[in-house]
Amino acid sequence: MEKIGLTRFVVIDSNRGPILVDTVPLAYRERFWRRLDRQGLAPSRIAALILTHHHSDHTGMAASLLEINPMIRLIFHANEEQALSSGRNQPTVYTNQKVENFSKKANLQPTFPPLKRRPHDIVFEEAQSPILRDWGVEATLLHTPGHTSGSVCLFFDDGTLIAGDTFSNIPLNPFKTNPFPFVYEDMPALLRSWKWLLSKEPVTITPSHGRSLSVSKVEKALKNQETQSNLSQ
Numbered sequence: 001m002e003k004i005g006l007t008r009f010v011v012i013d014s015n016r017g018p019i020l021v022d023t024v025p026l027a028y029r030e031r032f033w034r035r036l037d038r039q040g041l042a043p044s045r046i047a048a049l050i051l052t053h054h055h056s057d058h059t060g061m062a063a064s065l066l067e068i069n070p071m072i073r074l075i076f077h078a079n080e081e082q083a084l085s086s087g088r089n090q091p092t093v094y095t096n097q098k099v100e101n102f103s104k105k106a107n108l109q110p111t112f113p114p115l116k117r118r119p120h121d122i123v124f125e126e127a128q129s130p131i132l133r134d135w136g137v138e139a140t141l142l143h144t145p146g147h148t149s150g151s152v153c154l155f156f157d158d159g160t161l162i163a164g165d166t167f168s169n170i171p172l173n174p175f176k177t178n179p180f181p182f183v184y185e186d187m188p189a190l191l192r193s194w195k196w197l198l199s200k201e202p203v204t205i206t207p208s209h210g211r212s213l214s215v216s217k218v219e220k221a222l223k224n225q226e227t228q229s230n231l232s233q
C-alpha cells in the first residue's frame with residue numbers, strides 16, 4: 001500500500017497486470033509519478049484502476065493515467081458515474097462542526113479532471129461483484145453507500161477490507177471523527193453499510209486515510225451513533 005500525503009492508494013497484482021485502487025489529489029502529481037516509477041509501475045503496465053468513489057483526493061490523477069495509457073480499465077460503481085463525469089465532488093454533510101469550520105477555511109479542492117465512461121470500463125450495479133476473480137484476484141467488490149452513493153470496498157478472502165472512505169482513522173485527528181469519514185452523503189446508509197461489512201467478519205479494516213482499524217473500534221462507534229440517532233428522534 002502506498003501513501004502520499006494523507007491519501008492511500010493500493011496496488012494489487014492480477015493475472016492481467018497491476019491494478020491500482022484510487023489515485024491521489026492532482027496537487028500531488030509529481031510525487032505520484034515518482035512513486036509509480038520507483039515501484040516499477042509504469043502506466044503502460046497498469047491494467048485497471050478501481051475507484052472507491054469520485055472524490056477529488058482519490059480521483060485527482062486518474063485522468064492523467066488514462067491519458068498516458070487509455071487501455072487502463074476503470075472499475076467503479078454505477079452510482080458514481082454521473083459525479084465522475086462531472087469532475088466535481090457532490091454535496092456532502094460534515095461529520096461535525098470542527099470539520100466544517102476547517103474545511104471552509106482550507107478551501108479544499110472540490111474538482112478533479114472529469115472521467116467519462118468508456119466502452120471498456122467496468123461499471124457494476126450489484127451489491128457485490130465477483131468481477132475481480134476473472135483477473136485472478138481473490139476479492140469481492142462491495143457496494144457500500146453512505147460516504148457517497150456509489151462508494152465501494154474491496155473485501156479479500158483472507159479478511160482484509162480495503163475500505164476507501166467508508167471508514168477513516170487519521171492519526172491525531174484534531175476533529176475527533178474517527179472512525180467516521182470527515183464528510184458523508186447519507187448517514188443511515190453509511191451505518192447500514194458498516195453493519196453489512198461487519199457481518200462479513202473482516203480481520204483488518206484499512207481506510208484510505210489513516211491507519212488500519214480494529215473491528216471493535218467500529219462496533220463501539222456504531223453503537224454510540226445509533227444511541228445518538230435514537231435520542232435525537
Ligand SMILES: [Zn+2]
Pocket residue numbers: 053055147165
Ligand atoms: Zn471521500
